[in-house]
Amino acid sequence: MDPKSLDFKTSWEYAPAPEGKEHIKINARYEHFIGGEFVAPAKGRYFETINPATEEKLSEVAEGSSEDVDKAVVAARAALDKSWSKLRASERGKYIYRLARMMQERAREFAVIESLDGGKTIRESRDVDVPLAIAHFFYYAGWADKIRYAFPGKTPRPIGVAGQIIPWNFPLLMAAWKIAPALAAGNTVVLKPAETTPLTALKLAELIQAADLPPGVVNIVTGAGATGAALVNHPGLDKIAFTGSTEVGKLIQRAIAGSRKRYTLELGGKAANIIFEDAAIDQAVEGIVNGIFFNQGHVCCAGSRLFVQESVYDTVIRKLKDRLETLIVGDPLDKNTDIGAINSKMQLDKISAYLKIGVAEGAELYQSSCKLPKKGFFCKPTLFLHCSQSQRIVQEEIFGPVLSVQTFRTPEEAISRANNTPYGLSGGVWTDKGSKIFKVSNALRCGVVWANTYNKFDPSAPFGGYKESGMGREGGLHGLQPYIQYN
Amino acid sequence: MPRNNAALAVTLPPQFVPIDEVGIDERVSRFSKRSIKKSSKVQALKLALSMLDLTTLSAHDTPERVRQLCHKAKNLLETMPELPHVGAVCVYGPLVKVAKEVLKGTKIHIAAVSTAFPSGMAPLKTKLIETRQFVADGADEIDMVISRGKFFEGDYDYVADEIAAVKEACGKAHLKVILETGELNTLDNVRRASDIAMHAGADFIKTSTGKVQPAATPQVTLVMLEAIRDFYYATGKKIGMKPAGGIATAKQALHYLVMLRETLGEAWLTPDLFRFGASKLANDILMQLVKEQTGAYQSIDYFSME
Numbered sequence: 001m002d003p004k005s006l007d008f009k010t011s012w013e014y015a016p017a018p019e020g021k022e023h024i025k026i027n028a029r030y031e032h033f034i035g036g037e038f039v040a041p042a043k044g045r046y047f048e049t050i051n052p053a054t055e056e057k058l059s060e061v062a063e064g065s066s067e068d069v070d071k072a073v074v075a076a077r078a079a080l081d082k083s084w085s086k087l088r089a090s091e092r093g094k095y096i097y098r099l100a101r102m103m104q105e106r107a108r109e110f111a112v113i114e115s116l117d118g119g120k121t122i123r124e125s126r127d128v129d130v131p132l133a134i135a136h137f138f139y140y141a142g143w144a145d146k147i148r149y150a151f152p153g154k155t156p157r158p159i160g161v162a163g164q165i166i167p168w169n170f171p172l173l174m175a176a177w178k179i180a181p182a183l184a185a186g187n188t189v190v191l192k193p194a195e196t197t198p199l200t201a202l203k204l205a206e207l208i209q210a211a212d213l214p215p216g217v218v219n220i221v222t223g224a225g226a227t228g229a230a231l232v233n234h235p236g237l238d239k240i241a242f243t244g245s246t247e248v249g250k251l252i253q254r255a256i257a258g259s260r261k262r263y264t265l266e267l268g269g270k271a272a273n274i275i276f277e278d279a280a281i282d283q284a285v286e287g288i289v290n291g292i293f294f295n296q297g298h299v300c301c302a303g304s305r306l307f308v309q310e311s312v313y314d315t316v317i318r319k320l321k322d323r324l325e326t327l328i329v330g331d332p333l334d335k336n337t338d339i340g341a342i343n344s345k346m347q348l349d350k351i352s353a354y355l356k357i358g359v360a361e362g363a364e365l366y367q368s369s370c371k372l373p374k375k376g377f378f379c380k381p382t383l384f385l386h387c388s389q390s391q392r393i394v395q396e397e398i399f400g401p402v403l404s405v406q407t408f409r410t411p412e413e414a415i416s417r418a419n420n421t422p423y424g425l426s427g428g429v430w431t432d433k434g435s436k437i438f439k440v441s442n443a444l445r446c447g448v449v450w451a452n453t454y455n456k457f458d459p460s461a462p463f464g465g466y467k468e469s470g471m472g473r474e475g476g477l478h479g480l481q482p483y484i485q486y487n
Numbered sequence: 488m489p490r491n492n493a494a495l496a497v498t499l500p501p502q503f504v505p506i507d508e509v510g511i512d513e514r515v516s517r518f519s520k521r522s523i524k525k526s527s528k529v530q531a532l533k534l535a536l537s538m539l540d541l542t543t544l545s546a547h548d549t550p551e552r553v554r555q556l557c558h559k560a561k562n563l564l565e566t567m568p569e570l571p572h573v574g575a576v577c578v579y580g581p582l583v584k585v586a587k588e589v590l591k592g593t594k595i596h597i598a599a600v601s602t603a604f605p606s607g608m609a610p611l612k613t614k615l616i617e618t619r620q621f622v623a624d625g626a627d628e629i630d631m632v633i634s635r636g637k638f639f640e641g642d643y644d645y646v647a648d649e650i651a652a653v654k655e656a657c658g659k660a661h662l663k664v665i666l667e668t669g670e671l672n673t674l675d676n677v678r679r680a681s682d683i684a685m686h687a688g689a690d691f692i693k694t695s696t697g698k699v700q701p702a703a704t705p706q707v708t709l710v711m712l713e714a715i716r717d718f719y720y721a722t723g724k725k726i727g728m729k730p731a732g733g734i735a736t737a738k739q740a741l742h743y744l745v746m747l748r749e750t751l752g753e754a755w756l757t758p759d760l761f762r763f764g765a766s767k768l769a770n771d772i773l774m775q776l777v778k779e780q781t782g783a784y785q786s787i788d789y790f791s792m793e
Contacts, residue, residue, distance in 0.1 A: 004723045006716070006752040012530055012744070017522035123520060282713045283510025290513075318720065326749045335522040432505035452507050 008325040009369075017335045019122045024109045026116075026199065030061045032068055032222060033205035035075035036215025042067035047224070049198055052119035053332050053341035053376040061198045064223035066230040069190070072219040073236040076161045076188040079216030084188050085158065087214075093144030096183055098211045100137035106207070107134065110200055114172055115332045117199040119341030119377070120295050122333050132457055133176035136475075139459035140180035143480060147185060150477055155487040158186035159262060160238030162483065163231045166201075167244045168194035168343050169298040169399075175201045177474050178241050179218055185483035187239075188217045192231055195224040196344045229255070237261055239482065243300075246397075246423070246468050264472025264482045266300065266464060268397040269425030272418030273303030273454065274440065276411070277311045279430035283452070285319045288403070291428060291454040293327065293339055293381055297401040298347070300469075301426035303454055305394060307414045310407045317385065317405070324368035324381050331373070339401060342377040351379050351400035358384045358393040363404065389417060397423070411436065415443045424466030428454045447473070504682070504717070506674040506710055515705040518746045528741065529779050532772050535740040536563065537571035538758045540598055540729065542766050543578060543793070544697060550585045553578050555793045557589035564773050564790070567780075573769070574758040575628060579604075580621040587625035598628035598663070602653060605667070605696035607632040611649055618656040629653070630663040632696060633680060635670050643683055650687035663691035663729055668707040669699035677707050681714035691727035697764065702732025708743060712750040725754060731764025737775040740768060 029046065031038040041062040048057050062068070084092065103110065107130045114125040147156050162182050166174035171193055182189050193201035205220050221227060225248075232240055232255050239262045242252055246267040256263060273291050275284045291303025308316045332340030342348040359365050363384040372378040379401055387394050387404040394404045408414040418427060424446040429437055431452075441449040447464045450456060457463070462478035464470055472482050523531060541560045543552060553576075560573045575596035576586050586597045599621040603609035618629055631653050637645040654662045664684040668677050684692050692711055695702035708730045715726045728747070734740060740763060747755055755761055770790040778784050 004720060006719075007754060008749070008752045010748055010753040010756060012534065012748060012756060013527060014521060014523060015525045015527035017524050127520075278505065280505045280507035280510060283507040283514070286510055286514050315720075335520070432507075453509060453513075 006322055008322070014328075014336045016331070018331065019112060019115075019333045019335055021112050021116070021333065024112050026059050026113065028059060030059060030198070030202045030222070032062045032064060032072065033202065033208070033218070033220040034068070034072045034216075035078075035219065036209060036213070038205070039068075039071070041065065042071070047195065049117060049196065051116050052196075052343055053373070055375055055377075058116060059199065061202070061222045064192065064221040064227035064230070068221050069227065069230040069234055070236075072190040072221045073161060073163075073234050075216035076190050076219050077236055079214055080158070080161055080188040083214035084217050085186060089145040089147065089186070092183065092186065093141045095211065095213050096137055096141035096144060096180060099207060099213070100134050100141060102207045102211055103130070103134045103137065103204070107131070110172055110203060112333070113203060114200050115340065118168060118171055118197045119332050119343050121337045121340040122335055123337065124295060129170055129173045132459070133173045136173075136176040136180045136459045140184035140480075144184040147480065147484065150480055151484065151486070156185070156484040157487060159483055159485050160187060161236060162187050162189045162239040162241055163234065163237040164189050164191045164241045165228045165231065165244065166191065166193055168197040169295060169300070171197040172200040172204065174243055175204060177243070177479075181474070181479045182241075182483050183217065185480055187483050190219045190221060190231060190237070192221050192223065192228050195222070198222045232256060235259075239263065241482065242266070249470060262482065264464075264474065265470040266472070266474060267425075267468060267470040268423060269300045269302070269465065269469050270305055270395065270397050270421050270423045271301055271303045271426040271428065271446065272305045272307055272414075272444070273428035274307045274414045274418060274430065275309060275312065275316055276429075276431040276433075276436060277309040278432050278436075280432060280452070281312060281315060281319065284430040285316060285323055287428060287430060287452070287454045288320060289323055289327070292403040293401050294455050296339055296342055296379070298343055298399055299455065301448060301455065303426075303428050304398065304403060305418070306403055306405045307408050307417065308405065309414075310409055313407050320383065321366065324383070327368060327370065327381055329368075329370045329372060329378060329380065339381060342379050342400065345377055347399065348377040348379060351398060351402060354393055354396070354398045354400070354402060355382065358391070358402075358404075361391040361393065363387045363391060363393060389420060395421065411440055415440060419443075419445045422468040425469035426450070503675070504678050504714075506678050508674050508706070511674060511706050511709055515709055515746070518705065518749065519742045521742070521745045523741045523745070529776065531741050531744050532737055532776050533571055534756065535737070535744060535763060536769065536772055537574060538762050539573040539769055540575045540577040540731070540762045540764045541573050541769060542697070542731070542764055544600060548579060548582060550582065552793065553582045553585045554589050557586050559769070559791060559793050560595050561590070561593055563769065564777075567773075567776065570776070574762050577630065577764060580617055580624070580626070583621050583624040583626045596627040597625060598630055599626035600630045600696070602631040604630070604632055605698040607634050611652060614649070615652060615656045618653055622656070622658055622660045626660055628661045628663060629657050630665055630693060632665045632667060633684065635667055638671075638676070638680060643679075646680075647683050647687040650684055650689060654688035661690040662688065663693045663727075664689040665693045665696055665731075666711075667696055667699055668694045668704075669701050674706065674710050677710045678714055681711050682718070685714065685718045685726050689726060691729050691762070693729040693731055693764065695732040695764075697732035703730035703734055703764070705742065705746060709746055709750065712746065716751055725760055727760040727762065728755070729762040729764055734763055734765050735767045735771065737768070737772045740772065
């Protein structure tokens with residue numbers, strides 16, 4: 001051991017501090033939410049949803065068939081025509097505010113269920129996912145009666161019925177991103193949550209029912225890919241909003257080509273996080289950690305490619321390795337856990353396959369010395385050092401706690417490598433020099449660039465990708481646009 | 488003892504290290520979200536007690552008051568004799584002899600504030616005279632203040648040379664260098680002053696005199712701990728850290744220890760390398776320890792004020 005190395009195996013450790021789950025209620029079985037009622041699936045089939053940290057079953061959930069999807073679309077259309085479009089915009093706003101307030105009251109319950117069902121740490125679901133989801137409802141509630149001011153000189157109308165398909169990485173937050181702007185603009189929706197994480201959307205359905213939202217304004221049909229395909233292909237929809245993989249995004253584009261359906265797609269990413277030698281290095285290291293290990297790396301805008309200027313490479317890597325030793329991996333419900341469970345067995349297998357690929361491609365694998373729980377799906381925080389641009393671990397989205405590291409000499413080199421990817425969702429720039437921030441962030445071809453920070457979200461800020469990271473924007477004024485048309 | 492500037496240039500880092508205040512705030516908030524409970528809490532509270540510099544720095548300190556403080560240092564709580572003793576008692580220089588008398592035969596150090604504390608507004612010559620005097624009187628540790636005026640003028644050599652001279656005057660006594668971060672205004676300055684102090688020979692760097700607000704904050708402490716880490720990486724030398732002033736509750740102390748643990752690790756979890764400068768903290772920690780033992784909070788009247 002280097003005599004100058006730091007030792008983070010300390011004689012003083014933190015005792016377990018698990019968040020209580022006595023106050024939450026998860027039903028043994030959940031039905032679809034259609035037309036304001038919980039409705040059993042037409043084919044009578046259900047699938048299990050498990051806790052990825054323990055592999056124990058949490059509940060079973062209705063499996064949506066094309067009959068269920070049809071029922072939901074019909075309910076959404078009826079609600080659009082008969083109630084939602086007849087309401088004054090300010091009344092629509094009140095419903096959305098009401099939902100936001102009710103979510104606030106049950107924030108703790110949402111956070112615990114999000115962590116149980118998806119594996120993310122309670123710290124994140126409590127401090128990020130749930131508050132941000134609520135903030136989205138509050139933000140778009142405010143727009144409901146001001147839409148005409150948002151698009152001056154035009155007469156905006158709702159598009160109609162939107163089919164919305166959301167991923168498993170931020171289940172409740174993505175539901176909020178989809179539902180809030182759609183309702184504010186006067187649309188009705190059919191939402192399909194991801195099959196591994198349906199519970200918080202179904203809890204939200206309970207709130208929607210309790211909030212007395214007109215039946216059919218929000219419908220939730222659960223299921224896997226086939227259910228999603230039935231939704232995408234349903235002729236009764238006016239718009240598809242999808243967040244998920246680039247692969248599925250392309251399938252959706254093909255499926256709806258030539259139809260009247262509009263679409264927004266928020267797809268994958270392989271973001272470059274660029275550290276210049278004049279950056280505040282310790283804070284940049286935090287940004288690297290936050291960029292790739294936030295939500296176990298299950299983040300489409302994760303800073304999964306690290307570019308470090310060669311003069312500070314040794315320092316940055318040394319500090320990064322030390323920081324990895326202080327990350328606590330384990331029980332998502334423990335308030336001290338930094339990295340929770342991988343969302344599913346399937347995702348863990350995919351990540352593990354990439355770890356093998358990276359080693360076979362010749363990159364140097366480095367993992368923290370933490371011990372993983374015996375049960376459940378977990379992955380150590382991982383660095384791949386000395387990566388090359390041509391390697392698959394540099395080119396492909398891994399969607400796990402795996403960071404590929406490269407060096408660069410000039411800003412131009414960093415920019416050209418950062419842009420040398422089919423993706424273009426996000427990027428990070430770290431330097432103490434303001435002019436460099438503007439130069440580099442303007443040259444990066446991606447929808448979001450963070451300077452001296454990473455993974456910052458706000459309902460008023462638009463989010464979306466260049467190139468194969470998607471089209472359309474969500475959040476802010478831009479996020480209303482996909483849900484309106486003009487007279 | 489002025490130092491050769493050319494020699495100093497070699498030992499100073501090649502460039503000033505920028506600090507991002509937003510990033511520091513975020514990291515600090517992560518430390519305060521650690522949940523420290525049960526045995527982990529008791530262990531940390533005892534560690535914090537052992538790191539205490541029990542302090543009295545009032546213009547009307549009397550020998551009697553210092554004697555009482557030293558008795559408290561030896562005997563924190565009669566009902567819990569197994570508790571560790573505090574790290575040191577911190578007093579004004581003229582009272583060192585009084586403290587020495589009471590603390591004879593214990594391992595509790597005596598720290599004396601020196602160098603025209605708290606302003607530092609005195610010629611170097613007199614600063615050296617008082618430092619030598621306090622060490623001769625029995626101080627194990629000298630807490631000096633830097634010349635903030637010279638620092639702001641950009642005369643970093645003066646600041647460094649002064650520290651080096653006081654260090655020499657300390658002889659065997661340990662030198663803590665007070666940056667008075669409440670007057671330095673920016674975290675960039677805190678970092679710069681930390682680097683200067685360590686390179687000039689500080690054994691400890693310390694945030695504050697306690698006479699200026701704000702005194703210690705988690706933000707400046709983190710910046711200083713990171714400076715210590717970089718100095719260690721570069722030289723292999725372990726410099727100690729002392730946040731002082733403004734830390735009054737056990738909960739705050741726990742968050743500082745979390746910060747220490749996750750920034751510098753095991754080697755620094757010792758009174759040899761970390762101290763709290765505080766006057767009210769001891770009783771709050773004692774109250775928490777009694778609560779962990781008995782399950783109930785006791786009235787503050789059950790804890791002697793000094």
